[in-house]
Amino acid sequence: MSDLILRAPEERDIPALHEMILRPAVQWGTGRLPWQRADWVAERVRARTEGVHSLVAEKDGRVVGWTTLTRGPDRRSHSGSLAITVHDLHHRQGIGRALMAAILDLADSWLGLIRTELEVNLDNHGAIALYRAFGFEDEGIRRASLLRDGVYVDSLLMGRLIAPRPLASQLPGFATTSDGSEDGA
Numbered sequence: 001m002s003d004l005i006l007r008a009p010e011e012r013d014i015p016a017l018h019e020m021i022l023r024p025a026v027q028w029g030t031g032r033l034p035w036q037r038a039d040w041v042a043e044r045v046r047a048r049t050e051g052v053h054s055l056v057a058e059k060d061g062r063v064v065g066w067t068t069l070t071r072g073p074d075r076r077s078h079s080g081s082l083a084i085t086v087h088d089l090h091h092r093q094g095i096g097r098a099l100m101a102a103i104l105d106l107a108d109s110w111l112g113l114i115r116t117e118l119e120v121n122l123d124n125h126g127a128i129a130l131y132r133a134f135g136f137e138d139e140g141i142r143r144a145s146l147l148r149d150g151v152y153v154d155s156l157l158m159g160r161l162i163a164p165r166p167l168a169s170q171l172p173g174f175a176t177t178s179d180g181s182e183d184g185a
């Protein structure tokens, strides 16, 4: 995947992101309405909402994937919920895997979240396989959770817990300086 660039979304990505969320397989797998306006995307790209972190995947100069992590408020601030979308002409090319790895690294190692969670249509077997590969476990079924093209579909709640990250002073190789003070450099 040498030609894949992961980065924060920019204003210039709005048309490609809008086109992507209207794709048939994306509509099928996500919970948005058909005919979603470009404004909906623009608001999310432009907003600097505390606790909301997005990444896009760019291939050959065009955005083909998007993931968002939303940190929980107050007593849920140790957790974050995830959403991910890849353009349906680019499925099974490793883009979802690359986005998941990057957003989970952000969650685990930079934001210090110990719980990540998501909700996925129960018949979205590809997405469920991807999530299981990253350690998400089934936590429950939400029945008739979503109306999709005239049919109610169940959704699967999934969660992933990790141990809190260590203190630098607990790591091997942590140095103590000659004056007795600790130096993690």
Ligand SMILES: CC(C)(COP(=O)(O)OP(=O)(O)OC[C@H]1O[C@@H](n2cnc3c(N)ncnc32)[C@H](O)[C@@H]1OP(=O)(O)O)[C@@H](O)C(=O)NCCC(=O)NCCS
Binding pocket: 025, 026, 027, 028, 029, 030, 084, 085, 086, 087, 090, 091, 092, 093, 094, 095, 096, 097, 098, 119, 120, 121, 124, 125, 126, 127, 129, 130, 131, 133
């Ligand atoms: C789910 C989704 C994000 C996966 O993205 P992707 O870029 O196609 O996934 P990757 O190519 O990185 O696949 C990684 C792994 O996930 C699993 N996987 C992904 N799609 C799969 C499918 N259709 N069937 C079976 N396994 C699948 C496989 O284990 C795959 O590894 P492999 O290709 O080595 O077998 C993408 O299909 C998508 O955006 N779908 C539409 C929107 C959607 O459903 N979003 C999820 C909402 S909860």
